[in-house]
Amino acid sequence: MAFLTFLFVISLICVLTLWKRFTSSRRHRVPNGLKELPGPKGYPIIGVVPDVPEKNSFIKFAEWAKEYGPIYQCNLAGHNHVWISSDQIARDLLAKKGAIYSDRPHIPALISDNRTSSQYLPLLSKNDGWTRQRKFATVIMRESEKNLFYRYPELEAKRMLVELMNEPTCYNHALESFISRVTCRLAWGHSEASDELKQRARELLIGVSPTGALGNKLPFLMALPDWLVPAKAWERRRAATERKFFETMQGEVEADMKEKKAPQSWMKMFLDNRSKWGFKYELEGAYAVGMHGIAGALTIAAPMQSFCLAMCHYPQYLPMLHEELDRVCGDRLPRAEDRPNLPFLRAIIRECLRWRPPVPTGIPHYLIQDDEWNGYHIPKGSTMHPLEWAIARDPAVYPDPETFNPLRYVEPGWPTYQEPLTQFPTIRNITQFGYGRRVCQGQEVADEDLLIGIASIAWLFNIERIPETTPSSEPAVVADPEKVEDLGIGMNKKASISNEELNAGIQSKDGKPTLEDVLISKYEYPGTYPNPKEQKNDTLQPQSRHDSGHSLSSEKPSKSAKADASKEKIDPTLDFTTLLIAKPLPFKFNLTVRDEKRATQVREWFGEGVARGEYTSSREFWGENQGAGKPLGWGKV
Known part of the structure; x- marks a missing residue:
């Protein structure tokens, strides 16, 4: 029975993945005269998911903004996400075109449809x-x-x-x-x-x-x-x-x-x-x-x-x-x-x-019809992120x-x-x-x-x-x-x-x-932090690297790990929770x-x-x- 259930789940995943790829390719066709938004290409089906650290992911998205520009897109597990790191662009799209940008994306984990x-x-x-x-x-x-x-x-x-x-x-x-x-x-x-x-x-x-x-x-x-x-x-x-x-x-x-x-x-x-x-x-x-x-x-x-x-x-x-x-x-x-x-x-x-x-990735909007910006095509169904971490770090506004x-x-x-x-x-x-x-x-x-x-x-x-x-x-x-x-x-x-x-x-x-x-x-x-009761005799070892993709660990670091860590620049002010609302971990x-x-x-x-x-x-x-x-x-x- 367990084996049959496993086969059913695997089959369902395959069918859903193929269907999502088919519908996504049709939906994201770029009209003549427009260009596709730049962005990291990622891998088949899963997109850039492996490249995004769970901890401080907003820093990675901000780094991509420096590489691909103030508005770019990426595929996250079959969904198109558009990241905006410019306050002006966010206002031009999310505010001035609020009629088509004011919906919210579906949150699958909720029993009742949040929309x-x-x-x-x-x-x-x-x-x-x-x-x-x-x-x-x-x-x-x-x-x-x-x-x-x-x-x-x-x-x-x-x-x-x-x-x-x-x-x-x-x-x-x-x-x-x-x-x-x-x-x-x-x-x-x-x-x-x-x-x-x-x-x-x-x-x-x-x-x-x-x-x-x-x-x-x-x-x-x-x-x-x-x-x-x-x-x-x-x-x-x-x-x-x-x-x-x-x-x-x-x-x-x-x-x-x-x-x-x-x-x-x-x-x-x-x-x-x-x-x-x-x-x-x-x-x-x-x-x-x-x-x-x-x-x-x-x-x-x-x-x-x-x-x-x-x-x-x-x-x-x-x-x-x-x-x-x-x-x-x-x-x-x-x-x-x-x-x-x-x-x-x-x-x-x-x-x-x-x-x-507190919300470094921004609260996402959802685009209900195809749109364009500065010659670029923004496909219907995109999840739009005003990337607050990057917007709040515009050096022209905030030296x-x-x-x-x-x-x-x-x-x-x-x-x-x-x-x-x-x-x-x-x-x-x-x-x-x-x-x-x-x-x-x-x-x-x-x-x-x-x-x-x-x-x-x-x-x-x-x-x-x-x-x-x-x-x-x-x-x-x-x-x-x-x-x-x-x-x-x-x-x-x-x-x-x-x-x-x-x-x-x-x-x-x-x-x-x-x-x-x-x-x-x-x-x-x-x-x-891990539950203190599970720490045994080891002390909590928070990580705080800008590019850290690792979860907090209760394992006591080895001498070589300590040596490597000592060579790296650590920002002690970047130990934050990984959920949508980010708050400093205990310090x-x-x-x-x-x-x-x-x-x-x-x-x-x-x-x-x-x-x-x-x-x-x-x-x-x-x-x-x-x-x-x-x-x-x-x-x-």
């Missing part, structure tokens, strides 16, 4: 579902911005700072939790579902990433039965869990509204005028809200982690940021009204997004592009300098948020979260790189040992409520493991409080918020062990 399901606005093709959800998104984002996002970022910044003081080794958790909690409050009015939202985001990110779910690498598998393809069964469970989560969250807001105690949220806006939006299926409103929650849960945290990375390797800019924050904010935390007076902070945020873009330099936005003479400095620099409407009709509608949320989040961290902390001579057994982030006792690893002793009550509002390593602890200890996903740095008085004040502010019931712990949704072995729950990622 038509009306589940994920960023992934929808240009259809009725896209139109009505886009109108809804416009309203909820506009109303949120008008109300300064209900001060949710400023509220959660205090909890984030306390978590960083208590457990600096968990900086990734603190930054991602800050974003997830703010997004949860915006979506549903409460923060208790933040860990669950992060998991929903992680699993969906696996499903939509070309290097994530197996169904995206081998699409034919999605046509086979679930029992034969565990990856398909995993996706079906993910989709069902996500649906139930969105339904549950909508139900809870409905209950809060009946009791007239619902905080402001996007879901409340939807329910206040449920019939206004014209949604076509029962849970479309729940998905319209939940999708915006997922979109912000992890993506906005990536630039915050890049900020820490940049400050380690370009320390000359942190004192300049400290000076601006001290002058404008003094001994209070940064707030939304400070924006016009913080141009250097905005420059640092802008440069973080340019230097290490010395590989260097992190926020001064390029605030000193006259740079191509990127703009006035007035009360408005510029800004991240709003930059290329990283997309082109034309597919511009991200949540960019105002990202802008506010990054402004408050990064400003709060710099207001309280020093960030310093650990010398390379530091033993590899030290933790990823090290607090100043002389100040540990002063920081108060418990909570502020002067608080009027108990330490136990304070700890109820944050994630703690003491006692019962939290949801995040479970994830970190039991799960791993593409692009992360080592010192995180120390700048001012003990400020640290004490933050703890008091947080304690007062806990006493008012503003901070609550995350909750579980699926029972014991996150629903392992049950129809709904966390999937191994």
Whole structure:
């Protein structure tokens, strides 16, 4: 039986391959008078797939742009992909010709067709579902911005700072939790579902990433039965869990509204005028809200982690940021009204997004009919990539592009300098948020979260790189040992409520493991370090070569490998995850409080918020062990 199944699969692959080659050759015929786009030729059937490293593939695509020009094409496993490394060309095609360039490519690994399901606005093709959800998104984002996002970022910044003081080794958790909690409050009015939202985001990110779910690498598998393809069964469970989560969250807001105690949220806006939006299926409103929650849960945290990375390797800019924050904010935390007076902070945020873009390959568009550009033929059905890594490195716009330099936005003479400095620099409407009709509608949320989040961290902390001579057994982030006792690893002793009550509002390593602890200890996903439990006695050995195509390895390198590595130039700032959303892998740095008085004040502010019931712990949704072995729950990622 197994042998027959194997023969069937092989036969199916052969038939699909031949059919794809036949239809592709007909579809890609170049009309008379036009030229074929240049690009690497690759191999029969699989194209350039063997030449593209899984790690930092965007660098390879950018290298090809230097060889073949600002727009080129390549075959990736039978599909034509067009890569654009020029902002002007991207605008000419993706924005000015948005009528034919605004669709999205099919994502094979998703159970429901992303183009038509009306589940994920960023992934929808240009259809009725896209139109009505886009109108809804416009309203909820506009109303949120008008109300300064209900001060949710400023509220959660205090909890984030306390978590960083208590457990600096968990900086990734603190930054991602800050974003997830703010997004949860915006979506549903409460923060208790933040860990669950992060998991929903992680699993969906696996499903939509070309290097994530197996169904995206081998699409034919999605046509086979679930029992034969565990990856398909995993996706079906993910989709069902996500649906139930969105339904549950909508139900809870409905209950809060009946009791007239619902905080402001996007879901409340939807329910206040449920019939206004014209949604076509029962849970479309729940998905319209939940999708915006997922979109912000992890993506906005990536630039915050890049900020820490940049400050380690370009320390000359942190004192300049400290000076601006001290002058404008003094001994209070940064707030939304400070924006016009913080141009250097905005420059640092802008440069973080340019230097290490969270989506370096760009969100792809899909061409629905043949087109031409400058005498070149662009065939219908091409997947179009605005290659953000290359666009953000145009030397005419960004001199010395590989260097992190926020001064390029605030000193006259740079191509990127703009006035007035009360408005510029800004991240709003930059290329990283997309082109034309597919511009991200949540960019105002990202802008506010990054402004408050990064400003709060710099207001309280020093960030310093650990010398390379530091033993590899030290933790990823090290607090100043002389100040540990002063920081108060418990909570502020002067608080009027108990330490136990304070700890109820944050994630703690003491006692019962939290949801995040479970994830970190039991799960791993593409692009992360290997599970520490599988490392035995070997230390983690991250790779960070520009042209590296190798996955991270838990094997201890040989002496010859170490010698070879020592001869090569290694960029320690290029250890990034391999999924569609790229974020820095864990790295080592010192995180120390700048001012003990400020640290004490933050703890008091947080304690007062806990006493008012503003901070609550995350909750579980699926029972014991996150629903392992049950129809709904966390999937191994």
